[in-house]
Amino acid sequence: MRIRPGAKAEVKSHAPQCQWDGCNEPGTHKAPVGRMKEGEYFRFCIDHVREYNKGYNYFSGLRDNDIARFQKEALTGHRPTWQMGVNASARSQPEFATKRSGRAGYYNRIRDPFNLFGSQANPNQQTATRQRKARPLEAKALETLGLAANATSEDIKARYKQLVKQHHPDANGGNRDSEDRFRDVIQAYRLLKQSGFC
Numbered sequence: 001m002r003i004r005p006g007a008k009a010e011v012k013s014h015a016p017q018c019q020w021d022g023c024n025e026p027g028t029h030k031a032p033v034g035r036m037k038e039g040e041y042f043r044f045c046i047d048h049v050r051e052y053n054k055g056y057n058y059f060s061g062l063r064d065n066d067i068a069r070f071q072k073e074a075l076t077g078h079r080p081t082w083q084m085g086v087n088a089s090a091r092s093q094p095e096f097a098t099k100r101s102g103r104a105g106y107y108n109r110i111r112d113p114f115n116l117f118g119s120q121a122n123p124n125q126q127t128a129t130r131q132r133k134a135r136p137l138e139a140k141a142l143e144t145l146g147l148a149a150n151a152t153s154e155d156i157k158a159r160y161k162q163l164v165k166q167h168h169p170d171a172n173g174g175n176r177d178s179e180d181r182f183r184d185v186i187q188a189y190r191l192l193k194q195s196g197f198c
Contacts, residue, residue: 020048034058113196138195141188153198160189 015026019042027043031052044052059067134142134149142149145159165171167182192198 016043018045018048019043020045020051023048031056032058034060035062134197135195137191138197141191142197144184144188145192151197156189156192156198160185 015028017023018025018027023045025045025047027045029044029046029049030041031044031049032038033040033042034056035058042052059070062070139149142151142156145156145163147155147159151159163185164182167178167185169175169179169182172178189198
């Protein structure tokens with residue numbers, strides 16, 4: 001970029017006078033006024049803006065704990081934050097957390113099998129045991145595996161492995177009855193797996 005020889009002199013002639021006491025040079029450089037006066041600037045010449053910047057401290061006059069708090073709040077852009085999954089009003093009023101209506105009531109019915117949201121998200125949910133009633137196809141699949149409706153995931157997997165070993169065609173010399181039973185066991189296990197039982 002090229003600048004005309006007289007352009008620099010033209011800028012200086014239109015600039016306000018330097019605000020440093022006793023200086024008559026043009027104030028071509030801005031310097032911040034200070035804390036709580038953001039957006040306001042002094043106008044200094046190049047020599048005095050350098051002098052001003054050497055001694056400038058945004059936090060002058062603040063206590064150490066106020067400076068630390070400012071730095072911590074600066075991490076989030078000075079916006080308020082809350083701890084994940086915690087609502088202060090819900091802690092002070094426990095009935096508020098369990099008695100929701102309308103769209104907010106939906107969150108009480110969310111299934112959380114891996115307990116991602118903790119017991120606070122849904123206090124009515126029992127994480128240790130599955131409370132869901134088996135549908136007719138799921139009940140038939142459990143019956144095919146020879147299990148009760150309240151069987152756990154580990155029970156289903158263990159029974160499946162046992163039946164596969166027992167009815168595999170290699171273990172029974174190609175017996176057709178055993179082969180049909182083997183196919184039924186695999187289909188039952190797939191259905192239970194897709195339904196979320198294991």
